[in-house]
Amino acid sequence: MAVAAEDFAQTIALDGARKQRGNLTQARIRWMVLAVVLGLGLVSGRLVQLGMAETDQTIEGQTRDVITATRPPILDRNGLEMAVDIRVPSLYAEPRRIIDVEEAVRKLRTVLPDIDEEWLRNRLTGDQGFVWVKRELTPAIQDAVMRLGIPGIDFITESKRFYPGMNEAAHILGSTNVDNQGIAGIERHMDSESVALLQELGLARGNALAPVELSVDMRVQHVMHEQLMDAMTRYQAIAAAGVMMDIHTGEIIALASVPDFNPNEPATALVKDTFNRITSGIFEPGSIFKTVTMAGALDSGSVQITDQFDARYGIRFGRYTIDDFHGKHRILALPEVYKYSSNIGTIRIMQAMGKDNYRAFLSRMKFDQRVEFELPEMRVPTVPDSFSEVAAATASFGHGLSVSPLHMVTAYAAFVNGGNYISPTLYKRDVAEAEALYERVLRPETSAYLRYLMRLNAISTGGSGSQMNKAAQGYRVGGKTGTAEKVVDGRYSSSKVTNFFASAFPLDNPRYAMVIMVDEPKAENAQSGTTAGWNAGTVTGRVVQRVAPMLGIAPDFSEVVDQQIVPAEVRQLYPEGF
Amino acid sequence: MIRNLNIFLLCVSVLMLAGVYALKFSIEGTASERSALVAHIEEQEGQLSLLKADWAVLNQPGHIDPIVKRHQAELAIGPVQQEQFGSFTALPMRPAKPDTAAMDALFAAITEGIDPIDAILQMEGIE
16 A cells, blocks of 8 residues: 555645644644643642752751841940850750660760750650750860760850850849840840841841940949949948949949849849849938938028028927937038938928928929839839928938939939939930930039038038048048938838948039948948948948049049138138038 | 754854853852851851950959959059149149259269269169
8 A cells, every 4th residue: 555655646635725724733732732741740840849858957047047146245435345245056956867865865964964864855855856955055065065976966056145244234234035135234225225126137147236335334333343242241231232423424334233143144133132222222212312302492592501400409290209310409500410410400401491392392303203214123212292291301311202222323413413404324425415305403503502512521520421531532522421220120220221322523523423322231340330421431432532543533632622612601601611 | 054054053052051051060169168158257256256255354344353453462553542643733843954064974974984873773783
């Protein structure tokens, strides 16, 4: 048939044109179907391939940004690091890859004996892709574990917060948790500001974050901390705290409270009594509050600095009589009331002002609200909304109300800086920025009177600040003692006291205000006492003696600098000034 | 004609294929080099962070102070006292004119071979 077919030049086309075209279309459709099937086959093959692929189970690929999230370094006002990030190895396991759990547990415990055996066994058993074993280890431990050669156990580098100052600025810095989130202090405040957001967006990586500059001076902070530790042993106190503030800018230069904790071991912050006494402790301030009464009364104009007050007899309120601690029992001029810390005189001064005006002045000084400050650890002060006669009388010398030492230092700053209230801050702030925030609370003349009174208390004979002045000769420090009796079983106890010393220096041109607190001190030796001048006062003196040169304050022994702050009216009363 | 063109195109495409492959592999090589470098940088950054932390610890006043205290007696140092401060006003005024007679005497003594410094050095026991 084939041979026969060759003989013919052409077969006769029996199909019509329409059928021919139909055949062609059918062939084309077949080709197309084949192409589509091949294409689909390719796609599904790729799908299967993708399905077979091992996904990246290691932490490296998934949460790398979260665990290496860094925080900005914290610097003090001179650029010294207060908190830095370090990279540390953390141990993790992939239980599904561990072949012999028992062996892994036994081997790991030779290097990390403090891990509980049962806990570790449960941890490593199972089909999970990733579990933490122990975080934030040292490079030495990393080497030791690597040498064990256990499959399914590996390390990843994490960021960890490190505080090179150890305990010294613990209450300022606070601490961070294992995930590098701030849990206390300025670290927590920074998180509420911006760092948390940056970390969430994955931007907080590497060391690219701009450092945060605090107002704290680590040198001053060190001296403050050291002197407070010294006060703890010297006076066998249960606690001590101190805060120093720049009166013109409101910057906190130093803030310490002992007992404290090591922020590198956040668990130590949970120990009892390590709370920040400056911000979250509220105390009856005692006689350092007399300065507030004086300020209010002098500023209202209801008393003059030369006025005399009858302090011969105690003041009776019903069954109670309020008397003086070291009573002079004579008529005292206002500077003497301050110098001898006369309760009677102070009550009379407050009464001349009027109790409602006095209460209004406390509100003006913001004693009845939280101080605006960065640290989250804050307590609301307890100041009665309105005063009865007796409550106003006790409040005038600092009893029957509780405020934090931070309230006191802020008030004292306003008293000596010319009468401008400026809320404290832990961040750097210059005078121009601060001036925009000033709130006038006193007339400048009142501020000048108060400077004189504070200095008078330090250098005049019989002044309660003379113990303090002994150590800080030449630095023109002045201040007020406060010995507040503690309430024990519902009664004021004379043996358990909280002592304060609120001061400012150098008083001819004041720059810094400071409050030192010593809780339940005992006498250092037989010759000394337990009142504030002996402990909180001398601590203040020693701190100033050390820090004044660091802060650029040169000593000046000339009497002229002290004489020039004596107001003219006082000079009429006491020609010698003090 | 078409045939030659086809051969030429085939050669070109083979060459280009080879080129693309070479490029691909070289890029892969570069990429792995890069990731090795990134890992290396990261490792060194980690070490740097530790060194920085060390440096910060060594710079802390709280670290330096105990060292100073330890050597206080040996080096005869102590915290600065108020009496140690001076002021410009406390400096004596410059003499109105140099003491030429004393200078002449000094130069004469030196030319004669007597150095007044020697006497001081001998007194202090320094040779």
